[in-house]
Amino acid sequence: MDEIGIMLYGYSREHADLIKEGLQRGNERDIILISGCKREDVKVGDILEDEEYSDFEDIEDPKVIMFLGFDGPQIHASIDGFPKIDGKQRPIFCTPTEQNIEWTLSELLKDLKEEREYFRQKDRERK
Numbered sequence: 001m002d003e004i005g006i007m008l009y010g011y012s013r014e015h016a017d018l019i020k021e022g023l024q025r026g027n028e029r030d031i032i033l034i035s036g037c038k039r040e041d042v043k044v045g046d047i048l049e050d051e052e053y054s055d056f057e058d059i060e061d062p063k064v065i066m067f068l069g070f071d072g073p074q075i076h077a078s079i080d081g082f083p084k085i086d087g088k089q090r091p092i093f094c095t096p097t098e099q100n101i102e103w104t105l106s107e108l109l110k111d112l113k114e115e116r117e118y119f120r121q122k123d124r125e126r127k
Contacts, residue, residue, distance in 0.1 A: 004070050005032030007048060009109065010063035010091070013056040019065070026081050027074055036064070036105050044108050045101035062113055063091040070095075092116055 006023065008016050020033045036047050037057040047053075048068065065082075067075050079093050092112045094100075100108050 002069055003032055004029060004074070005034060005051075005068040007034040007036050007044075007066040007068060008056070008064065009036040009066075009105070010059035010061070011037075011056060012058040013054075015058070016056050022081070022083075023078055026078060027070075032068070034068070036066075040106040040109070041104055043101070044096065044103055044105055047105060048096065048101065061089065062109055062116075063089070064094065064109065064112060065091045066094050066096060068096065 004027065006020065008019065011019065016033060016035065020031050024031050032051055034048060034051055035053055035056050036044075037059070038055050039047050039053070067078065070078065075093070075095070082090065082093075084090065094108075094112060100111070103111070
């Protein structure tokens with residue numbers, strides 16, 4: 001069975017461990033935890049290769065969870081089961097692509113924030 005994991009950005013170690021534990025329970029599998037914190041100038045693909053890096057930092061925005069090796073149903077169940085906290089913005093969920101693994105983390109974060117804003121604007125226009 002292939003490994004699954006998550007790369008987190010914007011979470012303290014305590015919150016990262018809670019997210020990992022919750023996803024492990026929900027998926028009934030061990031999950032690899034990778035941190036992107038303080039690595040904004042590193043290529044995403046290189047970050048994903050470094051499971052030993054364990055520096056975590058709470059950052060208000062953006063908070064990102066990248067699913068690694070999850071299949072479609074696992075991703076949907078994980079997102080649906082992710083707790084909604086009043087007054088707190090949900091993380092941006094994403095997966096690695098052939099394109100974004102070549103970007104630096106800061107490029108990925110910029111793209112994800114722009115995409116989030118685009119969809120928020122579309123949602124406001126529909127209302």
